[in-house]
Amino acid sequence: MSAPSERPVLIVFGAGGHGRVAADAALLSGAFARVVASDRNPATWGGELLPGVPVLSIDEASALPGLRAVHVAIGNNPVRRDEAARLASIGPLATIIHPHASVAASARIGPGCLITAQCVVGPMAELGAGAIVNHGAVVDHDCHIAAWAHIAPGARLGGAVQVGEAALVGAGSTVLRNLRVGAGATLGAGAVLLQDLPDGAAWAGVPARPLAQASA
Ligand SMILES: CC(C)(COP(=O)(O)OP(=O)(O)OC[C@H]1O[C@@H](n2cnc3c(N)ncnc32)[C@H](O)[C@@H]1OP(=O)(O)O)[C@@H](O)C(=O)NCCC(=O)NCCS
Structure with a gap:
């Protein structure tokens, strides 16, 4: 200190x-x-x-x-x-990292990020400026979270997931490894994403689909 x-x-x-x-x-x-x-x-x-x-x-x-x-x-x-x-x-x-977050030594964290309690940010993961990793979320190895994105409480990203600028990965959702969440996209709370989510789209459900279909 x-x-x-x-x-x-x-x-x-x-x-x-x-x-x-x-x-x-x-x-x-x-x-x-x-x-x-x-x-x-x-x-x-x-x-x-x-x-x-x-x-x-x-x-x-x-x-x-x-x-x-x-x-x-x-x-x-x-x-x-x-x-x-x-x-x-x-x-x-300023970036803020809660002392009870686990952030790998090789992770790269940009300015203005917030990593709260009980989060895991894995080896070689990258967070762009102003990204949020919220309570209990997991950002696994080699993930790339672009600037101003928000990984909401309890969300889980497998290895090498890419999240585009200002996207929201909803609370308690799961993104399988190697997938991409597009810039400005929203993945609904509790969703399980099995394929890439296009830029600006809002998907929800298990498996995740465009919101209109998910709620039909
Ligand atoms: C997906 C989401 C963005 C939709 O928000 P919205 O556009 O305001 O949608 P609405 O609340 O009007 O709901 C539209 C329909 O989708 C359904 N729906 C909403 N969220 C859903 C979800 N997460 N999973 C499945 N269905 C969902 C609703 O039941 C509704 O269905 P209906 O048309 O049959 O009544 C939002 O519900 C959500 O999950 N946001 C993530 C919130 C979050 O994790 N925030 C982090 C806070 S720290």
């Missing part, structure tokens, strides 16, 4: 439930000198996201002295990507 003076103050941007998850992991990681939160909604300013984690206005957060880092904690993938671009002047994007 770095000396306290070298650690940045972390601004968790997004004062909702996902922000609480990120702030909690950040506190437990010991990687930051202090954790504060911010949000675009003025109704949240002056409150606390978690005990000891105040919610500041964007102006207050921007004026914090010393080293600052920003983590955008917004579950919606395109919104998270856009906010990260807008907040770039406040500080660099």
Whole structure:
């Protein structure tokens, strides 16, 4: 762990439930000198996201002295990507890794990622900027998760799965090895994916099919 003076103050941007998850992991990681939160909604300013984690206005957060880092904690993938671009002047994007996540030494993790408790990220896996691996998810060896994608709680990706930019792999779903989830695609909660999911498509069910067919 770095000396306290070298650690940045972390601004968790997004004062909702996902922000609480990120702030909690950040506190437990010991990687930051202090954790504060911010949000675009003025109704949240002056409150606390978690005990000891105040919610500041964007102006207050921007004026914090010393080293600052920003983590955008917004579950919606395109919104998270856009906010990260807008907040770039406040500080660099910080990745947060919960101390009870298992991340292989050879895994490559981009800036602004969140890896929460009980996740597994296997050897040679790659996460692009702002990707989320949420509670209990498994991203096995050689998977490639593109920027701003979200692997939701309890999802399981076999080896060498590719997930495109800003895709959502739903809670408790399973993706067999070597398959591709397209950019901007959604795999529904509990689905089992047996073939590639096209860009922008929404599939669900076991086996996963286009949503209209899955619910027919
Ligand atoms: C698949 C999903 C994207 C569909 O959302 P939606 O477009 O709003 O769809 P609706 O809720 O209107 O449901 C449409 C139909 O699909 C069915 N359906 C919805 N989700 C389903 C799923 N996961 N598996 C099977 N069927 C599903 C609904 O029962 C409904 O069927 P009907 O037309 O016969 O009534 C969504 O339900 C889902 O699973 N999202 C993933 C959520 C998640 O894991 N989030 C992570 C949070 S951390």
